[in-house]
Amino acid sequence: MRNSSTRIRLIEPADAASIAEHRVRDVEAFRPWEPAQPADFFTSEGQAERIDRLLAGYQAGLVWPGVVLADDQVIGQVTVGGILPQPHLRRGSVGYWIASVAQNQGHAGRAVGLALQTMKDELGLHRAEASTNLENLPSQRVLRRNGFSPYGVAHSSILLDGSWRDALLWERILGD
Numbered sequence: 001m002r003n004s005s006t007r008i009r010l011i012e013p014a015d016a017a018s019i020a021e022h023r024v025r026d027v028e029a030f031r032p033w034e035p036a037q038p039a040d041f042f043t044s045e046g047q048a049e050r051i052d053r054l055l056a057g058y059q060a061g062l063v064w065p066g067v068v069l070a071d072d073q074v075i076g077q078v079t080v081g082g083i084l085p086q087p088h089l090r091r092g093s094v095g096y097w098i099a100s101v102a103q104n105q106g107h108a109g110r111a112v113g114l115a116l117q118t119m120k121d122e123l124g125l126h127r128a129e130a131s132t133n134l135e136n137l138p139s140q141r142v143l144r145r146n147g148f149s150p151y152g153v154a155h156s157s158i159l160l161d162g163s164w165r166d167a168l169l170w171e172r173i174l175g176d
């Protein structure tokens with residue numbers, strides 16, 4: 001799917017090297033916002049194993065694992081996780097990151113918009129959820145721009161950079 005200069009597609013095994021390269025470069029920049037990861041997260045081999053697991057989850061209908069592309073280069077990931085396809089639930093949770101070299105150009109905002117279209121049209125979901133750190137204002141801007149509203153705070157919800165942090169919870173209703 002394409003929106004202006006941003007495209008998303010399902011992740012592929014061949015994306016492992018690009019993702020590892022970004023995550024090695026951005027390890028310090030992402031430390032306040034993303035959980036600590038094991039050493040193999042920062043290698044192509046470790047990312048390839050992770051991609052295999054994501055694609056197995058996709059085959060099982062539990063996750064839609066995407067990459068974000070600009071000029072056909074992988075610049076980040078957008079993932080719909082926690083998919084509950086049951087007719088009375090039909091919800092999923094959106095997560096994303098954009099490499100520091102490509103930030104503040106609108107890519108996350110457009111990628112989340114494309115992911116919401118996928119959730120509605122391809123996955124048939126009714127409700128989208130997300131969570132952000134209370135201080136992660138860029139991520140909150142991305143969600144607000146895509147019609148999400150904050151609906152609560154989950155206390156002591158995620159271990160980030162050595163301390164348990166509260167999470168701001170977001171929702172967007174996609175349709176019927």
Ligand SMILES: CC(C)(COP(=O)(O)OP(=O)(O)OC[C@H]1O[C@@H](n2cnc3c(N)ncnc32)[C@H](O)[C@@H]1OP(=O)(O)O)[C@@H](O)C(=O)NCCC(=O)NCCS
Pocket residue numbers: 029030033034096097098099102103104105106107108109110131132133136137138139141142145
């Ligand atoms: C959060 C993140 C995905 C945003 O990606 P991005 O491609 O830079 O996002 P966009 O360019 O689409 O939008 C960023 C918005 O934040 C705003 N912004 C940037 N720095 C800001 C700051 N310090 N304070 C407040 N707003 C800020 C931009 O102006 C823009 O808002 P606008 O749409 O109103 O102009 C990226 O910074 C990232 O990956 N961070 C590290 C990992 C992370 O936080 N993941 C999300 C976890 S919930």
